[in-house]
Amino acid sequence: MAILTLILGRLAKAVITLLAIVILNFFLIHAAPGDPAAVLAGETGAADEIYIQQLRERFGLDQPLHVQLGKYVWGVLHLDLGFSYRQQMPVLDLILDRLPATLLLTMTAFGVSLLLGVILGLAAAARVGKWTDSMITGMALLFYATPLYWVALMSVLLFSVQLEWLPAFGYETVGADYTGIQMVLDRLKHLVLPALTLGLFFMAVYLRMTRASLLEVSQMDFVKTARAKGLSENIIRRRHILRNALLPVVTLAGLQAGQLVGGAVLTETVFAWPGIGRLMFDSLAARDYNTLLGVFLVSAAMVIFFNIVTDIVYRLIDPRIGAGAAS
Amino acid sequence: MDTVLSIQNLTVSLPRGADRDHAVADISFDLKQGETLCVVGESGSGKSMTANALMGLLPDEVKVTGGKAIFEGDSLFDLPDTARQAIRGERIGMIFQEPMTALNPLMRVGAQIEEVFEAHNRFDPAERRKRALALIEEVGLPDPDKIIRAYPFQLSGGQRQRVMIATALALDPKILIADEPTTALDVTTQAQILNLIKRLQERHNMAVMFITHDFGVVAEIADQVVVMRYGEIVERGRAAKVLESPEHPYTRTLLNAVPSEDVPDATPLVQTPVLEVRNLHKIYVTGGGLMKPSRNVTAIDGVSFSLSKGEILGLVGESGSGKSTIGRSIVRLVTADSGQILLDGQDMNALDTQELRKARRRVQMVFQDPYASLNPRKKVLRAITEGPITQGVPPEQAKERALELLETVGLDRAAAERFPHEFSGGQRQRIGIARALAMDPEVIIADEAVSALDVSIQAQVLELLKDLRDRFSLSMLFITHDLRVAAQLCDRIAVLQKGRLVELGTVHEVFLTPQDDYTRSLLAAVPGASWGRVAV
């Protein structure tokens, strides 16, 4: 019940936030120099004033900005994200086409980084001050400090070119028409490098957070109480420390999960991953306003979605919060 | 009686960089079956470290470096970790000071109790649950069926402490170690818990090692007393003997410092009210948002009183009764909903921001926490002079006055150039008082101004306050939950219950012939109330 009210409340807020984002982005993007008609004309290899004017009329770019905005917002309210003249298709279809690839990539990266981060964080915290700890935290620092795209380049160089273990780019073997298990394996093979590249940084973040949080929680009074009960260290760690320590990690993960979608631009470019990050970058260069706005909208919605999910997860883990709102 | 635990020459050493080399040095004492041993001493004297060493719960960097603890024929410190783990919870139980944080916030209360059985492989889950229920009942928690499924945050401090006790007693341990288990609780709750422990001790015939810094508590429950200072035992013996005729000078100072003299004679009052509070109301509204319902807490419910020139009015009551809220309303740190606060006839509630800033100098506050009430990044001089300078006093003059005041409160002039962290708690509280005095106030509100201090230091500060009142004929609203302190310092006492003023009278009236039931129960709950030195 409480959760339902929460969700409804958050959704109501989300709609307002999203509208605000749409409007801000609309002006932001239209403030950019360059005009989509000119870009499109540019690609035809020859164009003149008349042709560009035709294009502008076709895109509705000849209308005053507030009229364009009004139309756009009206459309968005009806789940119509407009038409991409650059790609000759409705923006929503375009995004839905690309979204699965992005979700596959980001969610894998997210899952792997969270899992590895927490496990390694646990391992490090369990051996504080020993060399294992130093090694793990050192490695985390290294990943934390490395530019993502550089890791991508270097790993392609190593794993695809030198060792030829993994495909260098793309998200499937094109035209192989694999089915069933083969398809899954094929996808997985393509996924390894981009997901790792994207995930390593976040893994480092979770690792450090988990470790710090574990160390902090293990100083808390209730841990001492648990010891006084005669519980084994194992149970104390698992039952008392871990759950409490994961609370901040959950918060952070929720924040990151949404951001990942937008943050995949670099990875998707380097690995030719057909997701919306790349779509965004391409649309930006072409001043494909509608597509760009659509991508922004979708990624913002994603952030909000994950925030809500985080809140719910948090509530499930932490009884204090849910009850606080209910009473 | 049998000795269950014998501590011989225990030494616990601290890591480099700590206050001193040893938390505990070469101490010995015995714990006998069915007896309560109280360990008293000021903060940092090594009480907790002793207990933790016995439990095997010392922090990593703190080590037992000498001595033995013989428990049931075994030397505890020589046992392997697993064996010590087996003893914890089953043979020796422990309760801690802070009930708010001692329970895992994410686990149901019942599960936390049942865990003890699990840890020692006792019973099947159904039986564990039954026993947990029985324990909850035994420690006097209401509605056990509900409590067992509750989360810690749903319980009050006293209730949580009962859960802790239930946990500690689950396996009928031979020894119960309690490290200041009632310090964080208010008097009535404290009395209940002390009672409970006493009762259970008798029923289970345990040995109890009770750590406290409160001699009232000692008087209430102790059979044996150990007095500690700087990690050493300075005195040890039967409770009655130590309390009645202490041998060691330190014990004597401690006991003298306990604010327990006879209720002082009422000083004749000059009947010129400086401060008048009329029909004050304050309701806190919390929570509340777009969809959430708000929660109302009535903190002050129609309180009226007046404060005469040179008078010290004590404001007592349980935790949450609204004492601080009244104090803070007077200085407008909290804005009351209705009612008047007249300072020499001027209504503080009616002032606008500018006027208020001017008027504020007339009422100053001395805060509870000497650590939190001074800005750690500002020198003492700045802390004292900032107010006067803001009010328009020339800096030179303000500085001169600040130096004088430092001397007045018993500090060196050189103290002005130091940072707060370079002072002890008692010294900081003096700085806080000097800061309040620097504004030349007519009224001082002291909100639990001595509660955070050790008894001996407490006594000094109280002495200082009295002295200042006499010298500057200050009026003072002294807020405290400690009735002994109130008895010693105040001229009149106001008793507060749930935001309402239930009794107001001279110290004699209130302490000797209390009118209100609540006042009576409050007085009865003071630990060691029957102890001869207290005049109630």
Place this chain on the structure above:
Amino acid sequence: QQQGGRLDIVVQPEPPSLMLGLVNNGPTQLVAGDIYESLLRYDTDLNPQPSLAQSWEVSEDGLTYTFTLQEGVLWHDGESFTADDVVFSADVFLRETNPRLRVSLEYVDTITALDDHTVEFKLREPFGPFLGVFEAGTMPMVPKHIYEGTNYSENPANNTPIGTGPFKFEEWVKGSYIHLVKNEDYYLDGQPYLDEVYYRVVPDAASRAVAFENGEVDVLPGGSVENWDVPRLTEMEGVCSTGEGWEYFAPHALAWLNNREGPTASQEFRQAIMYAQDREFVRDVIWNGFGTVATGPISSKTNFYTDEVTQYDYDPEKARELIEASGYDGETVRILPLPYGETWQRWAEAMKQNLDEVGVNTEIVATDVAGWNQRLADWDFDIAYTYLYQYGDPALGVSRNYLASNIAKGSQWNNVEGYENPALDEKWAEAAVAVGADARQAIYTDIQKEIVEDVPVAWLLEIEFPTIYRCEIKDLVTTAIGVNDGLRDAYIEE
């Protein structure tokens, strides 16, 4: 010729659409060139070859062009292709949608279907290069039965393009690949030989090279990998490359110099720019030895080229003198690189360095494609890189950049630099309508000699885009348009 097989070809960037009649940028043409056809193709010497027209005749006076169409040509949806489709495409559809063709169609009076298989173009006046416009990218045949009377740009058929070409559209996974399959009903018996073609979208140049190395793709059309990778790739076993297939376009790299204002308004300054640049270095280092240093407006690969013009060799001394003479006062000169990849970026950096060394203060302006378009359209630049296609004839692809009548904001292909020379304008016009190659050559030689003195723009390099492919692929590049319409004849030899 062996039947069957699959080719994977890189396409970069991903085409916005495959409807060649609406969009005819490079990537679209690369893919759609296999779906759509025009009446003619051109061999590497730019001679017309039969395509949808099996034969053609030009009248003596050069005013009437009559085409006889192939028999039995079907659209991909099964309808017959007839002369009506030609008339519709050229006269109705493309007139509206293709601004470049529109210019040539100005010379055309009427287009008529004499019967189902004969089409006649009647011109108002002779137009020398007219036989050069029947190329698939310029004049693709579009199905009348689908487009007539519709809103062309929003016709849903644009997403499933229907042409007459050797391959049919099968699937387009956006951001990943475009899949074409063999047109079983193609009018040439037994052709095409290949079963299917995948055009692969790989946005990163380095990844494209890796893809070729790994065998993921078989063909790298010109320009799809950075020049530095070319030698490495071509040195691999079983890999062939060719510079052919670009004759029709003959990409000519040049830098627009703003003739209207700023230091570049001075002729001496512009000449100085020519002397200051080490174009050989650029060719050898940045273009890795590919290409030829340009000597003037017309590419040596096209007809009517002459090298009897002033040669601007690398000569910083002379550049300095000229700059001195121009009265240059240290103003910052903005260089706008072409936002099409690292090569062009490096080139701008090299030019900046060259100019800095002869005492010109420069600044590179960063823009993306849209910003670059905008600045060119607004004439907001001092020096701006570009490269232009010559379309087989100076009248189609060269004169447009120097005629005063072509000074208009809003386009990147007209007289962007703002060069005005009435005397030359007349000669350009004369050369376009002169009858006979010799007569035209004479005028063009004249023009080149004169214009090279003026340096209205800085000619840089005749770009060579080698096509890299696996040697077992045969007949991949057989025409002047290269891979773009090469798959009709291509086959794989085991």
Place this chain on the structure above:
Amino acid sequence: MNFIKRYCQNRGAVLGLLILLVVVLIAIFAHVIFPQSPWRMVQRPFLPPFEVDGLLLGTDTLGRNVAAGLAYGARVSLIVGIVSTTVALLIGVPLGAVAGYYGGWVDEAAMRFTEFFQTIPSFALAIVLVAILQPTLYSITLAIAIVSWPPVTRLVRAEVLSLRQREFVEAAKLAGLSNGRILFGHILPNAASPIIVMASLMVATAILLESSLAFLGLGDPNIMSWGYMIGAARTVIRTAWWLSFIPGVAILLTVLALNLIGEGLNDTLNPRLARKGR
């Protein structure tokens, strides 16, 4: 004194400081070490490192001195990092402070505003901002600042929220100090430690962000930066991998150093945490 001593106990932090010091010195004296422009083509292209005297790290695709590029790139990275962090602090600190101190609708509005900015994926926003403003050193710095201030606001707000409950703040109120004086004179100085720690990490993040933008071609083309060097060398990664490797290592070391310093400061400035682990 005590502070320095405590800091120096952390070996990683000292190492970080040393690395950063070297980078800073190189950045400051770039024009002394390499008097010629880093864009100047000085030798044959693609000279590998350690092959030719005077060109320690070889030459790049156009024959420019890689070592000179690194030195001048250090300048850009540090300037972008420091300036954008400063700007982000200038936005984030006052906003967070005011939100935390005044609470109520001020807080609500400030937090909604911050949340709003956090809802737009930050890297995407940075890209769009740079594209809109056209890439110059200023626009890049500004864009990075704009995407990095929200966490500062949150941190400062949280700190102020807890500090304003402290009794010394109430004491200051009773002394008649104005809200501004209390906020900026008493509260913020006490929040300085976590802000400083965060700032050191933000500089690191900003350097990474700048290099990512440059890598995507959104760098200022007149300025030699590490991201530019990697981006430019990417096309020749197969033939001259060291051209992308070397600047990558430079970024890695600098960012690592800043992180180590951040951790060191954290341990030193927050003694509560100091004892934990390590």
